[in-house]
Structures are given as structure tokens and as C-alpha cells.
Amino acid sequence: xxxxxxxxxxxxxxxxxxxxxxxxxxxxxxxxxxxxxxxxxxxxxxxxxxxxxxxxxxxxxxxxxxxxxxxxxxxxxxxxxxxxxxxxxxxxxxxxxxxxxxxxxxxxxxxxxxxxxxxxxxxxxxxxxxxxxxxxxxxxxxxxxxxxxxxxxxxxxxxxxxxxxxxxx
Numbered sequence: 001x002x003x004x005x006x007x008x009x010x011x012x013x014x015x016x017x018x019x020x021x022x023x024x025x026x027x028x029x030x031x032x033x034x035x036x037x038x039x040x041x042x043x044x045x046x047x048x049x050x051x052x053x054x055x056x057x058x059x060x061x062x063x064x065x066x067x068x069x070x071x072x073x074x075x076x077x078x079x080x081x082x083x084x085x086x087x088x089x090x091x092x093x094x095x096x097x098x099x100x101x102x103x104x105x106x107x108x109x110x111x112x113x114x115x116x117x118x119x120x121x122x123x124x125x126x127x128x129x130x131x132x133x134x135x136x137x138x139x140x141x142x143x144x145x146x147x148x149x150x151x152x153x154x155x156x157x158x159x160x161x162x163x164x165x166x167x168x169x
Contacts, residue, residue, distance in 0.1 A: 014040035028058040089113040132166040
């Protein structure tokens with residue numbers, strides 16, 4: 001419903017984007033990712049967006065293979081290019097272990113350096129022929145500030161447990 005106030009037409013606004021993605025497979029996998037986008041008109045803090053990510057991963061040859069990964073993310077949203085006045089800095093540790101042919105345990109742990117907050121998530125997944133079952137346990141801040149979750153309803157805020165049944169047809 002239109003309240004009579006002017007509505008910005010962000011969907012008709014031009015934007016320029018530049019991205020970089022590099023990956024190397026040595027004993028451990030290494031990667032760098034970056035993206036920069038600039039709106040063609042001033043939209044305040046979201047006029048310029050910069051994201052830089054670096055990571056490393058390795059699968060330890062123990063049992064069925066224990067996967068470990070680490071990523072570091074720096075994201076900045078500014079009115080001026082490369083100002084870094086409004087930035088987010090996150091670290092991520094992830095691990096997963098296939099318990100058998102149809103079971104897998106996985107975890108993600110994020111650390112928000114600006115807010116000094118930890119986000120934890122543990123998942124057990126059971127795969128049957130056409131059905132996948134998940135039990136997810138999480139312990140997170142009440143207000144979620146993860147870049148991919150900001151501004152959306154987050155079903156993993158606070159502490160809890162969730163059950164999910166997925167049918168593949």
C-alpha cells in the first residue's frame with residue numbers, strides 16, 4: 001500500500017560490480033575471494049560494498065575423513081569508496097565428519113570481532129533414499145549480525161533445536 005511518501009526505485013538503479021576468485025590446491029586448499037560493487041547514485045552506506053574473504057581447508061585422513069576449514073571475512077559498506085568506516089570482521093571454523101554412508105555430523109562456529117559474539121551451529125544429517133532428516137542445535141546471540149542473515153528473519157537466533165525433514169522427488 002502506498003503511504004503517499006516517495007518510494008526509492010532501487011530496482012531501477014544501475015550498479016557496477018567487480019569480483020575476484022582464486023583457488024589453489026596444495027596439501028591444504030587455499031582461496032581468496034573479493035567483490036566490490038558501487039551504485040550509480042548515492043544510497044548512503046550501501047553506495048559502496050566491499051567483501052574480502054580468505055580461507056584454508058583440509059581433510060584429515062582419519063576414519064572416514066574429518067574435514068576442517070577456516071575462513072576470514074572482511075565486509076565494508078560505505079558512502080565513499082574504500083573508506084572502511086562501517087565494516088564487519090568475521091572468522092569461521094567449520095568441521096564435518098561422515099559417520100557412515102548415510103550419516104554426517106557438521107558444525108559451524110562464527111566469531112564476530114566487532115561485537116565479540118560467537119555463533120555456534122551443530123547438525124546431524126541422516127540420508128535415506130528419498131528422505132533427509134536433520135537435527136540442528138544452535139547457540140547464538142538474540143540479534144543475528146551475520147552478513148548473509150542481516151535484515152532477514154533468522155530462525156537460528158538465540159538458543160534452540162530444530163528438526164527438519166526433506167523429501168527429494
